[in-house]
Amino acid sequence: MTEEGGHGNARASRMGMWLFLFTEMLLFGGLFLVYAVYRRGHPEAFHAASGELSLAFGAGNTILLLTSSLSMALAVAAFERGLISRALALIGGTIGMGLLFLVNKGLEWSVKFGHGLYPGAAVLEARDPGERLFFSLYFAMTGLHGLHVLVGAGVLGAVVVLVRRSGATAERHGPLVENAGLYWHLVDIVWIFLFPLFYLIT
Amino acid sequence: MADAVVTPAAPWRGYLDAPDGRRGIRSWIFSTDHKRIGVLYLWSVLAFFAVGVALGLLMRLESIAPGPTIMSARAYNAFFTLHGVIMIFLFIIPAVPASMGNFFLPLQIGARDVAFPRLNLLSWWVYVTGAVLALLAMFAGGHPPDTGWTFYVPYSVRTDTNVSLAVLAAFVLGFSSILTGLNFITTVHTMRMKGMGWFRIPLFTWGIYATAWVQVLATPIIAVTLLLVVLERVAHLGLFDPVRGGDPLLFQHLFWIYSHPAVYIMIIPAMGIISEVIPAFSGKRIYGYRAIVYSSLGIAFAGYLVWGHHMFTSGMSDTARWIFSFLTFIVAVPSGVKVFNWVATLYKGSIDLSASLLYALSFIFLFSIGGLTGLVNGALAVNVHVHDTYWVVAHFHYVMFGGTGFAVFAGLLYWFPKMTGRMVPKAPAIVAWFLMFAGFNILYLPMFVLGWMGMPRRYYDYLPELQPLHVMATVGSWILAAGLVVLAATLLRALRHGDPAPANPWGARGLEWQTPSPPPTENFEIEPVLGDERP
Numbered sequence: 001m002t003e004e005g006g007h008g009n010a011r012a013s014r015m016g017m018w019l020f021l022f023t024e025m026l027l028f029g030g031l032f033l034v035y036a037v038y039r040r041g042h043p044e045a046f047h048a049a050s051g052e053l054s055l056a057f058g059a060g061n062t063i064l065l066l067t068s069s070l071s072m073a074l075a076v077a078a079f080e081r082g083l084i085s086r087a088l089a090l091i092g093g094t095i096g097m098g099l100l101f102l103v104n105k106g107l108e109w110s111v112k113f114g115h116g117l118y119p120g121a122a123v124l125e126a127r128d129p130g131e132r133l134f135f136s137l138y139f140a141m142t143g144l145h146g147l148h149v150l151v152g153a154g155v156l157g158a159v160v161v162l163v164r165r166s167g168a169t170a171e172r173h174g175p176l177v178e179n180a181g182l183y184w185h186l187v188d189i190v191w192i193f194l195f196p197l198f199y200l201i202t
Numbered sequence: 203m204a205d206a207v208v209t210p211a212a213p214w215r216g217y218l219d220a221p222d223g224r225r226g227i228r229s230w231i232f233s234t235d236h237k238r239i240g241v242l243y244l245w246s247v248l249a250f251f252a253v254g255v256a257l258g259l260l261m262r263l264e265s266i267a268p269g270p271t272i273m274s275a276r277a278y279n280a281f282f283t284l285h286g287v288i289m290i291f292l293f294i295i296p297a298v299p300a301s302m303g304n305f306f307l308p309l310q311i312g313a314r315d316v317a318f319p320r321l322n323l324l325s326w327w328v329y330v331t332g333a334v335l336a337l338l339a340m341f342a343g344g345h346p347p348d349t350g351w352t353f354y355v356p357y358s359v360r361t362d363t364n365v366s367l368a369v370l371a372a373f374v375l376g377f378s379s380i381l382t383g384l385n386f387i388t389t390v391h392t393m394r395m396k397g398m399g400w401f402r403i404p405l406f407t408w409g410i411y412a413t414a415w416v417q418v419l420a421t422p423i424i425a426v427t428l429l430l431v432v433l434e435r436v437a438h439l440g441l442f443d444p445v446r447g448g449d450p451l452l453f454q455h456l457f458w459i460y461s462h463p464a465v466y467i468m469i470i471p472a473m474g475i476i477s478e479v480i481p482a483f484s485g486k487r488i489y490g491y492r493a494i495v496y497s498s499l500g501i502a503f504a505g506y507l508v509w510g511h512h513m514f515t516s517g518m519s520d521t522a523r524w525i526f527s528f529l530t531f532i533v534a535v536p537s538g539v540k541v542f543n544w545v546a547t548l549y550k551g552s553i554d555l556s557a558s559l560l561y562a563l564s565f566i567f568l569f570s571i572g573g574l575t576g577l578v579n580g581a582l583a584v585n586v587h588v589h590d591t592y593w594v595v596a597h598f599h600y601v602m603f604g605g606t607g608f609a610v611f612a613g614l615l616y617w618f619p620k621m622t623g624r625m626v627p628k629a630p631a632i633v634a635w636f637l638m639f640a641g642f643n644i645l646y647l648p649m650f651v652l653g654w655m656g657m658p659r660r661y662y663d664y665l666p667e668l669q670p671l672h673v674m675a676t677v678g679s680w681i682l683a684a685g686l687v688v689l690a691a692t693l694l695r696a697l698r699h700g701d702p703a704p705a706n707p708w709g710a711r712g713l714e715w716q717t718p719s720p721p722p723t724e725n726f727e728i729e730p731v732l733g734d735e736r737p
């Protein structure tokens with residue numbers, strides 16, 4: 001049960017992570033494709049439905065995620081220089097901002113639910129098909145993204161625990177921290193596309 | 203090549219003895235040794251193959267006469283769905299890469315293991331989880347899914363059967379496939395032995411490598427599509443429901459964007475096996491090594507661009523249809539290159555007609571029939587006539603079973619001595635081959651005719667004048683099954699009582715033959731030697 005394989009091999013683990021990120025992009029790519037098809041079919045309805053989303057929530061969340069990515073990047077840089085406790089604090093900040101993002105998202109969703117703007121609700125069913133598709137996509141895509149934020153926060157939490165428990169060194173845990181950071185940036189990048197596509201097309 | 207290896211006095215068991223002396227099931231299901239994981243996968247996929255075969259046999263029995271014979275129409279729908287789901291997601295996709303690929307890819311590149319051994323074990327556990335979900339969809343109350351393995355909307359959203367569970371199972375299995383692919387790509391890039399440049403990689407490993415890219419780049423699309431089907435059923439998104447503004451055709455596009463490349467996940471590794479077996483038993487080097495490498499990559503690439511040929515009758519613009527048709531013809535070219543190279547390798551070779559080679563030769567024959575009838579399907583006008591008929595059923599069974607299935611058996615017989623340290627007796631294996639080859643053709647050849655006469659696929663009932671051919675196919679299924687039983691019995695007996703295998707019983711090239719049979723846990727006791735010549 002030795003682990004002579006890639007776990008000690010930074011090049012392999014980095015490559016494995018990038019391949020995994022490819023698959024994540026393609027996963028969201030399928031949804032972006034569906035979005036593109038329906039937006040082309042219902043431009044006016046998408047335009048109208050987008051106006052019902054709260055720009056303040058969306059923009060606030062964008063700022064949160066971008067800042068969290070910054071703190072993650074700083075954490076990776078600090079870790080490489082051996083500033084372990086600073087790195088862990090920065091990762092903690094990243095997790096915190098990620099969770100705040102989810103709280104915001106939850107509030108935003110619950111407002112939409114309160115207005116009956118969810119798939120299957122009578123209010124939405126009475127609307128134009130394009131608006132229904134818009135909200136279905138909105139919930140599917142931001143939902144899947146939110147799940148990724150949650151998983152990302154969990155991964156970062158696990159990294160913190162691992163590093164604290166095993167007396168980390170920059171060499172041994174560098175690739176791990178870097179990979180966790182890459183995953184977090186992916187979560188951020190997906191949101192960078194989701195935000196304009198849903199909030200800024202009015 | 204391997205005369206440095208001396209058979210020790212005590213029976214040598216190599217990796218079959220766990221290094222820490224542990225025995226029993228735990229030393230297997232928690233092992234991170236790629237060889238043990240490969241064997242785990244092999245047992246798993248073969249077990250599900252047996253279940254799929256049993257379902258297929260019962261379907262054939264049902265079709266021996268028009269009208270109800272042994273089951274209800276609803277049961278028949280469940281049977282063809284489960285047969286498809288099991289054979290596609292649980293057998294044929296992992297059959298070669300995850301089992302034989304796992305075992306032999308690191309050996310062939312002179313590595314100690316794959317790049318991520320723990321991830322490798324996780325892949326198997328994820329596979330088992332998916333398999334359990336699939337079994338739950340079958341047996342956990344309610345009705346088993348009846349949509350066909352393609353899960354086409356809108357029916358898959360409306361039916362009251364366990365579609366959500368089956369779809370979830372396919373999603374989980376896809377995840378396992380992605381992890382395996384990712385692991386193999388990284389392994390080939392970072393763990394090749396010193397001196398092994400890209401064009402010295404054995405062809406089987408090349409096949410697994412090309413496949414791994416398809417696994418990584420295509421599977422996420424079906425993952426998200428299946429997720430949407432579940433959401434349609436649970437949260438009523440309406441994205442594929444025409445009543446609510448959605449477009450069911452979009453589902454078909456998304457489905458086939460994955461599922462057509464998936465066909466190449468099933469066939470490219472099989473071609474890799476054939477590219478190992480044919481030179482080994484011809485006593486020659488492979489003819490046109492580079493051409494075979496490029497054709498594997500070519501198939502993997504072009505395979506992405508032809509998904510529309512599953513949808514010629516679904517509704518697409520004429521431009522889209524002829525482009526997809528044209529690309530479909532293009533994708534046949536690299537396959538033709540390979541067939542040419544295999545035959546050229548046999549030419550003037552010193553041929554040892556082993557059971558493994560017989561399966562490989564059958565592969566060439568059956569795959570060629572499957573491939574050429576594929577071109578018939580790809581022609582726009584004819585496609586309208588044969589779409590969704592037994593013709594298509596015959597076509598893909600010739601490619602998938604006659605092709606990949608026979609390649610799996612060729613590879614199993616070729617590598618059995620290496621994996622188990624035992625030789626397989628030749629005579630019974632050849633009897634099994636004969637029964638399977640004969641039974642296969644008696645089973646599937648009539649289906650081409652049936653389809654041409656208008657027998658639709660997935661139909662429970664048919665017109666009485668079609669019965670003779672249906673009877674012939676059913677009889678063929680029995681002969682084929684008899685062959686499978688003989689082969690299974692032969693292999694299981696050889697597992698215990700076969701003669702001890704030398705390191706290189708076939709005089710084959712490839713680094714896996716430079717280590718004892720079975721290989722030690724660390725794969726090589728002495729550094730393998732990379733010969734001057736190409737594989």
